[in-house]
Amino acid sequence: MQQFVVPQFIDIExxxxxxxxTRQFIITLVTGFFIFLSYRFSDFSLFIVLTVIWSLIGGSLAFIRxxxxxxxxxxxxxxxTLRRPRLRIWNKRLTTIEVSSEMKMTTASVAHTPVVSARTPPPSSRLSELSLVVDTGGVYRGES
Incomplete structure (x- = not known):
């Protein structure tokens, strides 16, 4: 039988x-690029506010787990999770045609089901012997 090497630690980056x-480095580079753009195209007070916002977003995406x-x-x-409905309700409405066809299918399957005969219970002497075997854990095997 051929053996295969199973990769381990596949979630390690x-x-x-x-x-x-690599992921953290790329996120940090993109964050730095946005901070640079805010430096080039805004005044100093807006730049400080945007730097704090971009740093929080980039730092959380890169380093928080x-x-x-x-x-x-x-x-x-x-x-x-927020896009899914909170409550799932199954609301299947059947037409009368579907209900009648379903009833025909169930009655047809019931009509063709073979009748299973009931087994006769073992005689009381055999039943007491079997209970003795079970009670002794199989040590007692019976008289025969």
Missing amino acids: DKIIGPIT VNGRPFHFFLLNLVQ
Whole structure:
């Protein structure tokens, strides 16, 4: 039988600069780019506010983990959960034609079901012997 190597630690990301992973590095670069754009196209007070906002967003996406998973997975799961309905109701309405065809199918399957004969219970002497075997854990095998 051929053996295969099972990959382990598949959720570990590659580290490129010290403890920084590729994903964290790219998120930090994009955040830095947005901070640079806010520096170029806004006055100083707005630049400070935007820098704080971009740093919080980028830092949380890059470095915060929720239940051992990256923060962006948490945000995606949150959005998916909020888009789903909170209460699921099964509301299947059948027409009279569907109900009658379903009834015909069930009566046809019941009519063709073979009758199972009931077994006769063992005689009382055999029943007491079997209960003795069960009670003794199989040590007593019977008289025959």
